[in-house]
Amino acid sequence: GAGVSQSPSNKVTEKGKDVELRCDPISGHTALYWYRQSLGQGLEFLIYFQGNSAPDKSGLPSDRFSAERTGGSVSTLTIQRTQQEDSAVYLCASSLTFGDPEQYFGPGTRLTVT
Amino acid sequence: GEDVEQSLFLSVREGDSSVINCTYTDSSSTYLYWYKQEPGAGLQLLTYIFSNMDMKQDQRLTVLLNKKDKHLSLRIADTQTGDSAIYFCAERRDYKLSFGAGTTVTVRA
Numbered sequence: 001g002a003g004v005s006q007s008p009s010n011k012v013t014e015k016g017k018d019v020e021l022r023c024d025p026i027s028g029h030t031a032l033y034w035y036r037q038s039l040g041q042g043l044e045f046l047i048y049f050q051g052n053s054a055p056d057k058s059g060l061p062s063d064r065f066s067a068e069r070t071g072g073s074v075s076t077l078t079i080q081r082t083q084q085e086d087s088a089v090y091l092c093a094s095s096l097t098f099g100d101p102e103q104y105f106g107p108g109t110r111l112t113v114t
Numbered sequence: 115g116e117d118v119e120q121s122l123f124l125s126v127r128e129g130d131s132s133v134i135n136c137t138y139t140d141s142s143s144t145y146l147y148w149y150k151q152e153p154g155a156g157l158q159l160l161t162y163i164f165s166n167m168d169m170k171q172d173q174r175l176t177v178l179l180n181k182k183d184k185h186l187s188l189r190i191a192d193t194q195t196g197d198s199a200i201y202f203c204a205e206r207r208d209y210k211l212s213f214g215a216g217t218t219v220t221v222r223a
Contacts, residue, residue, distance in 0.1 A: 031209075035211075043211075045212070056209075059210070101164075101206065103159070105156045105159070106156055107156040
């Protein structure tokens with residue numbers, strides 16, 4: 001079956017602009033996770049969703065970051081007023097349920113802020 | 115620094131076994147993972163082990179877990195050129211995965 005998909009695959013934006021990153025989890029997966037991979041910080045957890053609810057937002061780097069999930073499926077990560085330090089690969093993962101150990105990752109969105 | 119630590123580089127001859135090591139810090143981690151990342155690609159789940167197990171084998175892959183020493187290893191038998199990639203060790207605490215910095219494995223002919 002289809003895996004986790006993310007769009008766009010690459011995004012170049014100017015500093016100060018807003019960006020939206022999209023994640024389509026594996027069909028039927030109720031848990032969805034966002035991670036960020038950057039040279040300086042490695043792989044870091046950002047936020048997760050159980051259904052449409054995000055119980056813990058403490059991993060988001062600043063209040064410029066927000067995420068939502070609607071219909072228990074697609075999720076959008078929004079970064080407002082982008083800064084150069086936001087440049088990274090944003091990875092989305094999903095699992096069948098919250099307790100399922102198998103998290104499957106998408107190909108990521110490479111964000112470059114100029 | 116990283117809570118999960120792994121060596122940065124490993125060079126291995128084609129056909130030999132590769133062993134990648136990892137140490138983690140949280141004894142309450144429920145699962146330990148190995149992910150593979152090829153250039154320009156996302157993370158591929160290779161294998162994982164529940165914390166109450168000490169070994170798991172899956173074809174060419176063998177995972178060993180020493181919970182007392184908080185040490186995890188991945189052995190790849192008969193290493194092939196397609197095994198060249200970055201390998202990430204990760205521990206699961208509650209719902210989130212914490213990753214090491216990754217070990218770049220280079221397979222030479």
